[in-house]
Amino acid sequence: MSRSGADLALLLLGGFRALADRATAELAARGYEDVRPVHDFALRAILSGADNASELGRRMSIAKQSAAKTIAGLEERGFVRREPDPTDRRRIRLHVTEHGLAMLREGEAIFDELREQWEQQVGADAIKGLEDTLRRLLGNNTGRLDTPGWLMQDLGGDA
Amino acid sequence: MSRSGADLALLLLGGFRALADRATAELAARGYEDVRPVHDFALRAILSGADNASELGRRMSIAKQSAAKTIAGLEERGFVRREPDPTDRRRIRLHVTEHGLAMLREGEAIFDELREQWEQQVGADAIKGLEDTLRRLLGNNTGRLDTPGWLMQDLGGDA
DNA sequence: CCCAGATCGACAGCTTGGCTGTCGATGACA
DNA sequence: TGTCATCGACAGCCAAGCTGTCGATCTGGG
Numbered sequence: 001m002s003r004s005g006a007d008l009a010l011l012l013l014g015g016f017r018a019l020a021d022r023a024t025a026e027l028a029a030r031g032y033e034d035v036r037p038v039h040d041f042a043l044r045a046i047l048s049g050a051d052n053a054s055e056l057g058r059r060m061s062i063a064k065q066s067a068a069k070t071i072a073g074l075e076e077r078g079f080v081r082r083e084p085d086p087t088d089r090r091r092i093r094l095h096v097t098e099h100g101l102a103m104l105r106e107g108e109a110i111f112d113e114l115r116e117q118w119e120q121q122v123g124a125d126a127i128k129g130l131e132d133t134l135r136r137l138l139g140n141n142t143g144r145l146d147t148p149g150w151l152m153q154d155l156g157g158d159a
Numbered sequence: 160m161s162r163s164g165a166d167l168a169l170l171l172l173g174g175f176r177a178l179a180d181r182a183t184a185e186l187a188a189r190g191y192e193d194v195r196p197v198h199d200f201a202l203r204a205i206l207s208g209a210d211n212a213s214e215l216g217r218r219m220s221i222a223k224q225s226a227a228k229t230i231a232g233l234e235e236r237g238f239v240r241r242e243p244d245p246t247d248r249r250r251i252r253l254h255v256t257e258h259g260l261a262m263l264r265e266g267e268a269i270f271d272e273l274r275e276q277w278e279q280q281v282g283a284d285a286i287k288g289l290e291d292t293l294r295r296l297l298g299n300n301t302g303r304l305d306t307p308g309w310l311m312q313d314l315g316g317d318a
Numbered sequence: 319c320c321c322a323g324a325t326c327g328a329c330a331g332c333t334t335g336g337c338t339g340t341c342g343a344t345g346a347c348a
Numbered sequence: 349t350g351t352c353a354t355c356g357a358c359a360g361c362c363a364a365g366c367t368g369t370c371g372a373t374c375t376g377g378g
Binding site: 213223224227248249250251 | 325326327329
């Protein structure tokens, strides 16, 4: 079982976990403790237009009830505010706070640093080739956010 | 959120998910329903020497209590048997059944097929380059599950 | 030889992040 | 205006981690 397809899957998973683990640790070191990948995913989705629970659920491919739980977590941490919609009293609109934006920026910076570390290890061309290959394989839809809990749970990180 | 280090993480995760999802579906289609990646991981670890719950926990970097749950799942599905250790009455030794071995073989075959599909999409060289790059980055400790470096970050466990 | 400490597996109970089903309030439209 | 869709909330469930604790069982130093 060297050189097998299973190996390939493990390599990809290992790469993701390496990045996610380090990003979480670094984020915690910079003052954003208890931030999980799901928080980052959700915040990005909200920023890109999913400004209510039902829509967030659709974008993340989770039930709206689960989205509501996620939103509660984001609100507890001060990353979003919930405000009544003036035009539709059923809705509660989501607003990303400055604290949330700062966290996203910090995460982004950390990932860029990690990427640079990898470039120094294997060369910028190798990293670029890795990205290109994966992009071609995945049809460029990397934004899929429906990652199951068993993967997001304890590996922390801000992917 | 384009062209950043976070993208790299998403690509790696997406690649793993693509393989894992398809493998799970294909495994189900071939008669092994309700098999999750964790079952495969655990079975491999057991085969490679982790023949009791505590050791399995250490190899998989999870608490031994969680390992016990995993083992219960494997036993339910008939992939392992639990037998008392003749020389240490505290231990319950794990034995991979023929059914478990067959599932592993089928999984291996499926992964190989998926890898070939990818090779046809982007070329064998690209896949090989991807593997080589990741192997260099991850220190070549991929097929093994006892990789403390990138896995032990915030996992306390009772190891 | 014996007891202290380490280890094994099990139990209870918690946490997170999913799920379904149901509900009342509200909006959209024929 | 009445029907149907949608929104967010509540209750309750599941899966897979976690911790703490326990009794039983090795193991090794004195």
